[in-house]
Amino acid sequence: MYRIILALGLLVLLYFLLRRTLREFKGLGEPDLLPPGKNHMVQDPVCKVFVPRGTAITEDIGGQTYYFCSRSCAHKFQEQLAG
Ligand SMILES: [Zn+2]
Structure with missing residues (x-):
């Protein structure tokens, strides 16, 4: 037993x-391609949508980093800045 x-x-x-x-x-x-804090939510300044930083499109404009949900939003933002 x-x-x-x-x-x-x-x-x-x-x-x-x-x-x-x-x-x-x-x-x-x-895969460990994403930087730390990838789950931190960032806001797209164009369409106001929140996206995880790890999957967001990042653009450095004028020394500041902006996060976008898509390439088209990043493009739109740059167009807005250009006038
Ligand atoms: Zn967007």
Whole structure:
């Protein structure tokens, strides 16, 4: 009886270890291209939409960084600045 409980305990331990290893392996496979704070929300000054910084289009205009939801919004903004 004692042996069965021990074997079951080892199986459970093994299961958790395997699950953790798999999760770590998955984490290593993810691309790490996005900068830190990628989930920080930034506002598009053109259409006022909020987008995660990691997926936003960034433009450095006059020494300031602006974030846009799309290329067309970035283009529109530059056109507005130009007059
Ligand atoms: Zn936009």
